[in-house]
Amino acid sequence: MDKEQLIQLIIHNKANDYQKNEFEKLVNTDLEFKKSYQEALDMRAALIKSKSAELRSLFDKLESTHRDKKQFSRKLSIKTIIPFVAAASILLFILLWNSSPSNDEIYNQYYTPYRNVIVNIERGETIGDDQVSRAFYNYESKNYAVAYKQFDSIYNQDNQSFYLFYQANAALGNEDYSSAIELYKEHQKLQDDFYARSRWYLALSYVKIGEKEKAILVLDKIIDNQSYNYKKAQSLLQTLKE
Incomplete structure (x- = not known):
């Protein structure tokens, strides 16, 4: 199996027992593999942090714009809803991707x-x-x-x-x-x-x-x-x- 593919399976918790054993062998014996794994972890952490910051900024903006709850439903324009839809789509995709059956299953x-x-x-x-x-x-x-x-x-x-x-x-x-x-x-x-x-x-x-x-x-x-x-x-x- 390709080493990069193995790293992605491990990171996304999709690896089976055989792949986990292979990963443990490589990460303990192959310095380049261990370095690639750490870089992949850092990139994923940075991506998650970036997306979290974007969502936090979006919610802060909405909260400050629509403090009056009574006016919220009337002032919520299509332009305002679009980012919500996009964020929800991303979250739905992640949930669906993670719910696919594993190799073991x-x-x-x-x-x-x-x-x-x-x-x-x-x-x-x-x-x-x-x-x-x-x-x-x-x-x-x-x-x-x-x-x-x-x-x-x-x-x-x-x-x-x-x-x-x-x-x-x-x-x-x-x-x-x-x-x-x-x-x-x-x-x-x-x-x-x-x-x-x-x-x-x-x-x-x-x-x-x-x-x-x-x-x-x-x-x-x-x-x-x-x-x-x-x-x-x-x-x-x-x-x-x-």
């Missing part, structure tokens, strides 16, 4: 862990001792960190692509978004039966970390091909473009 609205369709695991039954059964049991139990390592080991031994897909899912469930993205991208090259599903979760991963343009590119492909979750992709795309 959008992601949480659309994300559902992909179910295990490989190994049949019945509740209450003894789990098999084989590594595959244990991996999918941990995946279903949302022990994603453990499942991630198990799928990695299985895929290295048995190069079946669906293990890579589930490893990516485990990374996503474990909130390791950078690993999930790399694994989904690798899985996309294999063109197996889970290809379309992998693409949907890749788009969601981009949404989560704030890579809006990349998410839109993936969603466009889903919609064009009318593949897995394409109707949800249409809705998500509309949300991202609002």
Whole structure:
């Protein structure tokens, strides 16, 4: 993500957890980034101060011009109202901008862990001792960190692509978004039966970390091909473009 974009997300309190972590790393290790962040804070503070002074001056002027409340409604001309309308428009814009859903909110609205369709695991039954059964049991139990390592080991031994897909899912469930993205991208090259599903979760991963343009590119492909979750992709795309 562009550093300037990250700074703006932080300043406007729009950053998700991943972006906040990236910000903390940069601000503690990159002196130029820290300087840019401070300059952005100073500019925003100056802008707010300037706008506040303008509004204060406007209200003082109105108060001094219309001290007689009985005459206020008659003397309030269109010329006097215009600054009020402009100020109200600015405030309304700020409120609307700040009320737009965050990346986390959008992601949480659309994300559902992909179910295990490989190994049949019945509740209450003894789990098999084989590594595959244990991996999918941990995946279903949302022990994603453990499942991630198990799928990695299985895929290295048995190069079946669906293990890579589930490893990516485990990374996503474990909130390791950078690993999930790399694994989904690798899985996309294999063109197996889970290809379309992998693409949907890749788009969601981009949404989560704030890579809006990349998410839109993936969603466009889903919609064009009318593949897995394409109707949800249409809705998500509309949300991202609002």
